[in-house]
Amino acid sequence: MSLSDNADPKVASSTPHAAPAPQQARARRRRALTRVLAALAIVVTVAAAGGLVWQISAVTSPRTGTLTAPEAYPPASPAPVLAGSDADAPLPxxxxVLPGLLADPRLNGNLSxxxxxxxxxxxxxxxESTTPLAPASSMKxxxxxxxxxxxxxxxxxPTTVVEGPAEDSVVLVAGGDPTLTVDGEGYYTPYADGASLKELADxxxxxxxxxxxxxxxLDTSVFTDTVAASGVLPGELATSTGPMAPIMVDGxxxxxxxxxxxxxxxxxxVAAQQFADLLGAATVEVGTAAEGAAELAVVHxxxxxxxxxxxxxxxxxxxxDAVALQTALVVEGEMTWAAMSAAHTSTLESLGVDMAGLVFHDGSGLSPDDRMTAQAFTQMLLGAAGSQASSVFESLPVAGYSGTLEDRFGTAEEGEGVVRGKTGTLTQPTGVTSLTGTLTTADGRQLIFSLISNGHTTGTDAVETAMDEVTTAVSLCDC
Incomplete structure (x- = not known):
């Protein structure tokens, strides 16, 4: 299970954190600046060499809710949440500096x-950048x-309904969407507001x-594999994830x-029964849609x-995992864990990644048998920067402000708004922690990085703090 998963800014967690008193003022400032993040335009410029530079410019929002005198509008430019970059900045x-930083005793395991x-x-x-290690949630x-x-x-x-084998029947054809809701309000709506079963029934x-x-x-024939990926422990299905299925309500x-x-x-x-109740159908049975059956409705x-x-x-x-399996369906023609692995492999190969030792059992990193290298992560992100996948950089949490980095970097406050990255932690086995993403140096140079630690004995919090401090120190180094 990923301990960093507890840092969820929009959805309640079963293990909420209370901010220590010294951090309360900083937490209030973060919440205020988080609102500013929505008012920043992030322009991604792809360089000829395949790299990228983020240029950040402030924009204003007219949604003040009150009348404002012309001379007072637009308001003053907000403080930037993300550090800007400079293509002419020197390389650090x-x-x-890094050999000394990575010799930190808190990073006492295998470190890539x-x-x-x-x-x-x-x-x-x-x-040790080519050493394959368990990446945890950086696999995402x-x-x-x-x-x-x-x-x-x-x-x-898509989720589709077609005519059934008899006039008084219909077939609910699962397409792989786990984010459906019953009536439009559900677990995923704060981030990913999609379709509801009520809409489909209507x-x-x-x-x-x-x-x-x-x-x-109910036709679930699109998914033809086990409910969990190889290596995922049965106990994880109760909380950290759930049994995989090609249709779900609220995951x-x-x-x-x-x-x-x-x-x-x-x-x-369960989803099929909820749909039947909304539709007014008396029974639910497992079945398969006939080839060429007429479509009655589809939602997305x-x-x-x-x-x-x-x-x-x-x-x-x-x-x-559901998104990884959807990609497998499109790329490989089947929704299986093996097809997902093949899709991941072909994607990284096309981006110029050295594949030696890489293993993909799932798309989440929950399987302790997954293997990635720090080199593979940086090569992948460098390749993604010059491709359709460059959108991934906009999704990465911002240190001190969003996602699983919202409550990180407390001991490395200078890294807030400077480091962006995907966290990763496994508790079974213990000693698996990672951080992969980008940072901006004090001079304005944009870097891509990956840190993976396996087998450390100093505890998750200590290793996460050490990684926060390492990336912050790199961003500050005058070297």
Whole structure:
């Protein structure tokens, strides 16, 4: 389970954190500046070498709710949440500072590190960068890149209803969407507001002239694999994720307000029963849609960009696995864990990643048998910067402000708004922590980095703090 998953700014967690008193003022400032984040325009410029530079400019919002005198509007420019970049800034000499920083006794396990220049792709520092290690939730960045590369930011997952084998029946055809709600309000709506079963039922009734069918058949034939990826422990299905299915309401959670809520053992059948109740159907049975059956209605998930934002920011294991399987369906023609691995492999190969030792069992990083290297992460992000997958950079949490980094960098406050990254932690086995993303140096140079630690014995909090301090020190170094 990813401990960093507890830092969910919009959805209630089963283990909320109370901010220490010294941090309360900083927390209030973060909340105020988080509102400013929505008023920043982030322009991604891809350089000829395949790197990227973020240029940040402030924009104003007219939604004040009150009349404002012309001379007082627009208001003063807000303080930037994200550090700006400078393509002419000097490259830092990381070899002069990182060996000492990474010798921190808190990082006492196997440590894979890679830092590269975002603009030129030049590798600036490596330490055991080709050693395959369990990446934990940093694996979600691979899932996001593959989804953007093959599906695109506007792709939506369909859920369809077609005519059944008899006049008084319909078939609910699952398409892989776990974010459905019953009535439009659910677990995923704060980030990824998609379709509801009520909307689908209303469309079906309209297509049938207001006549409810007697039977709903549930077709889950699109998903043909086990409910959990290889290596995922059975106990994880109760909280950290849930049994995989190609249709779910609120990700199969019994309580849609809790991230780590108990999950239904058969979420697809629960969704079908809820749909039947809304439709007025008496029975639900398992079945398969006939080839060429007439479509009665179809609804769609939120766009892929919103789904990626949701699972990257909140580190949602189930949603990231569902997106990885959807990518597999489009790329490989089947929704299986093996097809997902093949899709990940082909994606990284196309981006110029060294594949030696890499293993993909799932799209979430929950499997302790997954393997990535720090070099592979930086190579992938460098390749993504010059491709359709460049949208992934906009989804990464901002240190001190959003997602699973909202409550990080307390001992490295200078890194707030400067470091962006995907966190990763596994508690079974212990000693797995990672941080992968980008940072901006004090001179304005944009860097891409990855840190993966396996087998450390100093505790998750200590290693996370050390990684926060390392990346902050790199951003501040005058080297």
């Amino acid at each position: 000499d990381l070899a002069a 590190a890679s830092f590269a220049d975002a603009l030129t792709g030049e590798v600036l520092f490596e330490q 960045v691979v899932t996001a890149v593959a989804a953007f590369q093959h599906l695109g930011a506007e792709y939506r997952i 469309l079906v009734l309209e297509a049938r002239g207001g006549t409810a069918p007697a039977t709903v058949y 199969g959670r019994m309580n849609k307000t809790e991230k780590y809520a108990e999950h239904y053992p058969d979420p697809a059948m 998930s939120a766009p892929m960009s919103a789904l990626v934002d949701s699972f990257i920011l909140t580190s949602d294991n189930l949603l990231s």
